[in-house]
Amino acid sequence: MQLDIPFQLENFIGGQFQQPLSGQFIDNINPATGEVYGSIPSSNEKDVEQAVVAAKKAFPSWSGMRAEERFKILNKIAECIEETHDQLALAETNDNGKPLWLSKEVDIPRAAANFRFFATAGMQFASESHSNQNHSLNFTLRQPIGIVGCISPWNLPLYLFTWKIAPALAAGNCVIAKPSEVTPVSAYLLAKICKAAGLHDGVLNIIHGTGQDCGEAMVKHPSIKAISFTGSTRAGEKIASIAAPMFKKLSLELGGKNPNIIFADCNWDKMLFNTIRSSFGNQGQICLCGSRILVEASIYERFKTAFIERVKKLSIGDPLEDGSKQGAIVSKAHFDKILGCIETAKKEGGSILMGGKAFQAIGRCQNGYFIEPTVIENLGPQCITNTEEIFGPVVTLQPFHSIEEALALANATQYGLAASIWTQDITKAHQIAAQIESGIVWINCWLERDLRTPFGGIKNSGVGREGGWEAMRFFTEAKNVTIQY
Numbered sequence: 001m002q003l004d005i006p007f008q009l010e011n012f013i014g015g016q017f018q019q020p021l022s023g024q025f026i027d028n029i030n031p032a033t034g035e036v037y038g039s040i041p042s043s044n045e046k047d048v049e050q051a052v053v054a055a056k057k058a059f060p061s062w063s064g065m066r067a068e069e070r071f072k073i074l075n076k077i078a079e080c081i082e083e084t085h086d087q088l089a090l091a092e093t094n095d096n097g098k099p100l101w102l103s104k105e106v107d108i109p110r111a112a113a114n115f116r117f118f119a120t121a122g123m124q125f126a127s128e129s130h131s132n133q134n135h136s137l138n139f140t141l142r143q144p145i146g147i148v149g150c151i152s153p154w155n156l157p158l159y160l161f162t163w164k165i166a167p168a169l170a171a172g173n174c175v176i177a178k179p180s181e182v183t184p185v186s187a188y189l190l191a192k193i194c195k196a197a198g199l200h201d202g203v204l205n206i207i208h209g210t211g212q213d214c215g216e217a218m219v220k221h222p223s224i225k226a227i228s229f230t231g232s233t234r235a236g237e238k239i240a241s242i243a244a245p246m247f248k249k250l251s252l253e254l255g256g257k258n259p260n261i262i263f264a265d266c267n268w269d270k271m272l273f274n275t276i277r278s279s280f281g282n283q284g285q286i287c288l289c290g291s292r293i294l295v296e297a298s299i300y301e302r303f304k305t306a307f308i309e310r311v312k313k314l315s316i317g318d319p320l321e322d323g324s325k326q327g328a329i330v331s332k333a334h335f336d337k338i339l340g341c342i343e344t345a346k347k348e349g350g351s352i353l354m355g356g357k358a359f360q361a362i363g364r365c366q367n368g369y370f371i372e373p374t375v376i377e378n379l380g381p382q383c384i385t386n387t388e389e390i391f392g393p394v395v396t397l398q399p400f401h402s403i404e405e406a407l408a409l410a411n412a413t414q415y416g417l418a419a420s421i422w423t424q425d426i427t428k429a430h431q432i433a434a435q436i437e438s439g440i441v442w443i444n445c446w447l448e449r450d451l452r453t454p455f456g457g458i459k460n461s462g463v464g465r466e467g468g469w470e471a472m473r474f475f476t477e478a479k480n481v482t483i484q485y
């Protein structure tokens with residue numbers, strides 16, 4: 001299957017590719033070169049309305065389809081993603097700036113896995129029944145919600161887009177989905193794939209545009225009954241303020257400021273290898289990255305020396321080259337934001353141990369947005385650098401002297417998405433896992449994912465959980481039926 005990418009992308013509504021009704025387009029920029037290499041529809045409430053009409057038309061047959069039939073189509077989409085793996089990976093890297101090897105190894109395989117996983121989940125999803133002494137039998141009907149909205153960010157474009165769309169479809173809903181306007185191409189290609197895989201017209205509608213004009217129009221539309229959103233805490237707050245008074249179902253996966261807690265008794269080599277990944281993977285632009293490294297004081301200096309030695313070896317450059325461990329930052333706006341955060345850290349008295357500035361790439365990437373992996377120390381837990389999400393290749397180091405102090409530092413932010421703990425002492429690990437304010441805890445590992453597990457954050461990191469049955473429950477309404485005999 002050949003996936004062609006036109007210069008001007010189109011919306012996918014009712015099974016047709018079409019221009020936005022506004023006639024307006026937004027530049028699409030390759031962050032590794034700084035060049036405009038395409039344009040995307042700037043959609044608004046009129047396009048959303050068309051998508052709703054198409055989804056309403058498609059809903060009766062999609063929701064009424066036998067689970068095995070839905071499975072076949074969703075599984076076929078997974079197969080088509082695998083078949084077009086290389087083309088999708090290249091598109092993702094050109095849009096996002098991440099190294100091509102990363103798109104190939106992580107992003108695209110996971111997008112296929114999301115569809116395959118939820119294709120089978122749709123066949124196995126079951127509901128509860130309760131009988132009691134009053135000769136009553138209660139059973140739960142789990143019915144699709146109807147039309148649902150999925151809004152996703154730029155950091156793992158197809159990976160997170162499909163993580164929402166696949167369970168929504170598997171549960172029998174029709175979907176209106178919007179990828180980030182910063183990374184639209186893989187979503188456009190997914191529309192081509194879904195059409196080729198035989199997904200019925202109107203079941204999935206993909207519209208492009210900004211959060212303000214297109215995303216908000218989705219959230220405001222009364223016929224879109226649930227919103228699954230992944231993105232910043234700021235946008236999540238805005239979405240909740242619109243959707244909550246309309247009593248919509250909401251799943252909000254938001255920002256993080258995750259602690260990575262390292263004890264002296266850890267498996268040193270494994271910890272160091274994974275701490276490099278959790279600090280700088282995808283240029284630090286993964287919501288699960290451990291941006292606050294907390295190190296037991298007795299090994300602080302040893303860790304600092306070894307860590308910096310490793311970070312120095314992270315080659316930065318053209319994401320298309322195999323040797324590049326670090327690619328470009330996703331956009332000029334985000335590049336400026338990260339450099340601004342580094343300036344704030346300096347003003348707050350932080351010492352820059354390495355990095356701290358833009359990286360000048362050469363050749364075709366000379367105008368790209370690259371930042372050196374940056375390590376900062378000497379900042380307390382209350383400063384902006386240690387409390388606000390940066391979402392870039394920037395980590396801070398803080399020493400601790402006891403379990404209590406490690407916990408206090410770890411919990412000293414408004415976020416609560418993920419945490420890592422490195423220790424060989426299982427009692428200590430359990431003690432911390434139970435007390436840490438976080439939706440996800442990894443002990444002696446990082447980003448070890450099982451798609452059946454609940455995924456999401458607490459505090460300002462979000463509301464609700466994705467993954468496995470949690471996602472199937474979110475995308476269905478539970479109706480209790482009581483029958484007495």
Ligand code: NAD
Nearest residue numbers: 152153154179180210211215216231232235253254255287
């Ligand atoms: P963002 O909030 O700017 O945008 C995310 C998506 O929401 C985009 O599609 C955008 O167009 C849309 N959007 C923005 N404002 C909107 C509004 N008012 N109404 C409706 N839609 C709106 O986030 P981003 O910069 O694309 O992504 C980075 C953020 O995402 C970081 O904060 C990161 O931590 C977070 N993130 C969280 C998770 C998680 O699982 N918790 C995963 C990945 C990324």
